[in-house]
Amino acid sequence: MKNRYAIINGTFVLEDEAKILISDLSIQRGYGIFDYFGTINSRPVFLEDHLDRLYQSAAKINLTIDKDRAELKEMLQQLIEKNNLPDAGIKITLTGGYSEDGYTVAKPNLLISQTAYSFNKEDFHKGTRLVTYNHQRQMSEVKTIDYLQAICLQPFIKENNADDVLYYDQTDIRECPRANFFIVTNNDEVLTPSKNILKGITRKKILAFAEFNVKEAVINLHALQNIKEAFITSTTKNVLPVLKIDGNTIGNGMPGEITTKIYNRLLSVKGIAG
Numbered sequence: 001m002k003n004r005y006a007i008i009n010g011t012f013v014l015e016d017e018a019k020i021l022i023s024d025l026s027i028q029r030g031y032g033i034f035d036y037f038g039t040i041n042s043r044p045v046f047l048e049d050h051l052d053r054l055y056q057s058a059a060k061i062n063l064t065i066d067k068d069r070a071e072l073k074e075m076l077q078q079l080i081e082k083n084n085l086p087d088a089g090i091k092i093t094l095t096g097g098y099s100e101d102g103y104t105v106a107k108p109n110l111l112i113s114q115t116a117y118s119f120n121k122e123d124f125h126k127g128t129r130l131v132t133y134n135h136q137r138q139m140s141e142v143k144t145i146d147y148l149q150a151i152c153l154q155p156f157i158k159e160n161n162a163d164d165v166l167y168y169d170q171t172d173i174r175e176c177p178r179a180n181f182f183i184v185t186n187n188d189e190v191l192t193p194s195k196n197i198l199k200g201i202t203r204k205k206i207l208a209f210a211e212f213n214v215k216e217a218v219i220n221l222h223a224l225q226n227i228k229e230a231f232i233t234s235t236t237k238n239v240l241p242v243l244k245i246d247g248n249t250i251g252n253g254m255p256g257e258i259t260t261k262i263y264n265r266l267l268s269v270k271g272i273a274g
Helices: 049-060 071-082 121-127 147-153 156-158 199-205 221-226 257-270
Strands: 007-009 012-013 032-040 090-097 111-116 127-133 164-169 180-184 190-193 213-216 229-234 236-247
Touching: 007 071, 012 071, 032 049, 049 071, 049 090, 049 199, 049 213, 071 090, 071 111, 121 236, 127 156, 147 156, 156 164, 180 199, 190 199, 199 213, 199 229, 199 236, 229 257, 236 257
Parallel strands: 127 164, 127 236, 190 213
Antiparallel strands: 007 012, 007 111, 032 090, 090 111, 180 190, 180 229, 229 236
C-alpha cells in the first residue's frame, strides 16, 4: 500500500489516506455499485465492456456518474501511470452519497482503487469445488456492492468441503457470487444460465467464441448429475474448471478437454501466455 494512489471524486489521494464519511449510503444502507477490470502490462483488458456495464448498473439504480467516459478513462490511465502496477485489478465504486436522512440518495461518491494482481496458471489445474444453495440475488443484473449472502455462507462452504457456492433458484441454476457458471453436456454443448444473473464480461467473450457450441439456456439443478464438464468464469478466475459439485465428481475429476480449449482461447484473447 506504500505510496499507492486511489481516486475519490476525481482527486488523487494516497490509499491509506482515502476516506469517505459514515453518512454515505454505501455504509448506512449498502447502496452502491462497482465494476472491476484487470490490466496486463499496464493495458486495461476489456475496458469498454466494463465501462458499459458500470454506466448501465448506475442507471438501473438511479445513480449518476458525473464523469463522462473520456474523463473516466483519462483518470484511469493516470492512476495506472502513478501507481506503476503493470499487472493489477482496478475497482470503480459508485456509492449513494452523503445522505442527510440516511435513506435518500444524495450526490454519489466515485471511488477508484488499484491492487496488484498476477495470473497464476497453476490455479487452472487445481480447479474448484462448489456446493449448491437455494438463493436468488436481488437486482441480479446489477453489479451491486451487496455480498451479504455470500459472506454469510462462508462457514457453510467450509463445512461442505467446497471452495465456493453455486446459487440456484427453485430448480434453476443461477451463478456463483463472483463468477458465472457453465456446463458441458454429453453432446458437447456449452451452456450457461440465461436469466436472473449478472452477465459477466468474461462470459460475454466466451459466448462469442464461434468455434464452440456455446449457448444461453435454462439449466436445471438435476442436470448436474449428468454432465461431462463444468467451469466458472470471471475477470480474475478466467476459466476455472469445476471438479466437484456437492461432493460429486464432475467427469473424471480433472479439467476437461473443452474447458481447456476455451481457457486457452480466452488467454489468447486477453494476451496472456498460458
